[in-house]
Amino acid sequence: MPIHEKSLIDGVIEKDSAVVDGVDVSGRWNTFIKERLLTDYHEDFVQEVKSLQGGKTVTNCWQCGTCTSGCCLHTDYGLREFNPRYFIYLAQTGNVDELKKYENVIWRCISCNKCVERCPKGVKVEEVVHAIDEVMRKRGLAEDTPGSRWDRTYLDNIMVTGVLDELGLTLKYVRSEKPADFTRGFMARMAFKILKNGNVRTGPIRRRTKGWKKMKKVADSILEADGYGSTK
Numbered sequence: 001m002p003i004h005e006k007s008l009i010d011g012v013i014e015k016d017s018a019v020v021d022g023v024d025v026s027g028r029w030n031t032f033i034k035e036r037l038l039t040d041y042h043e044d045f046v047q048e049v050k051s052l053q054g055g056k057t058v059t060n061c062w063q064c065g066t067c068t069s070g071c072c073l074h075t076d077y078g079l080r081e082f083n084p085r086y087f088i089y090l091a092q093t094g095n096v097d098e099l100k101k102y103e104n105v106i107w108r109c110i111s112c113n114k115c116v117e118r119c120p121k122g123v124k125v126e127e128v129v130h131a132i133d134e135v136m137r138k139r140g141l142a143e144d145t146p147g148s149r150w151d152r153t154y155l156d157n158i159m160v161t162g163v164l165d166e167l168g169l170t171l172k173y174v175r176s177e178k179p180a181d182f183t184r185g186f187m188a189r190m191a192f193k194i195l196k197n198g199n200v201r202t203g204p205i206r207r208r209t210k211g212w213k214k215m216k217k218v219a220d221s222i223l224e225a226d227g228y229g230s231t232k
């Protein structure tokens, strides 16, 4: 039985002292894992993740943990609960009850793609994490999150002409979020930086990607297949 929680470890008793040649070798002994029976595995969960464009590589993972050890959120930002290896494990085993505990954590992936660069098994970790989040919401295991609302706003924005309207995107998103929201704070800081650097590409005459009409059709068909529905 896999260990999911530290609370399952029971009966840890420290020996009073066991020093050999000046080295304390007492350690922990008499450690037991509390027995429990899990009946809530959803075997079809991983297949649903796999059926999404971004989730195709979910079953390649062999649980080495390289993604988590280099993940910006997990390490640099100290969000220890954010553990892509573990999310993938829970998705693979269909342990949705455990996965649900992270409904307000999973969406926080910032898509830096460091994990994708490092994964030795070619798992598109960033896409897989988003696909897991997507399936959770489809199954009612997670509410709509700032992350999913951001994805939707971003998609709707870029699908208009194939070129991002950064200012329009930022304003629309920031307006739609609660003031205290973490992402809003992050987005506000990002918006300020964009404005400060003069990198705003927006305005009445919005640029358009060459041949966008044809490309949009292809992109729309992929999004439809992934369950996003049609974009504006």
Ligand code: SF4
Pocket: 060, 061, 062, 063, 064, 065, 066, 067, 068, 084, 085, 088, 118, 119, 120, 121, 122, 123, 125
């Ligand atoms: S680095 Fe790749 S194989 Fe290793 S745990 Fe992460 S996703 Fe799985």
Ligand code: SF4
Pocket: 067, 070, 071, 072, 073, 074, 084, 108, 109, 110, 111, 112, 113, 114, 115, 116, 125, 126, 129
């Ligand atoms: S893309 Fe997401 S999961 Fe991967 S390293 Fe960056 S924050 Fe972590």
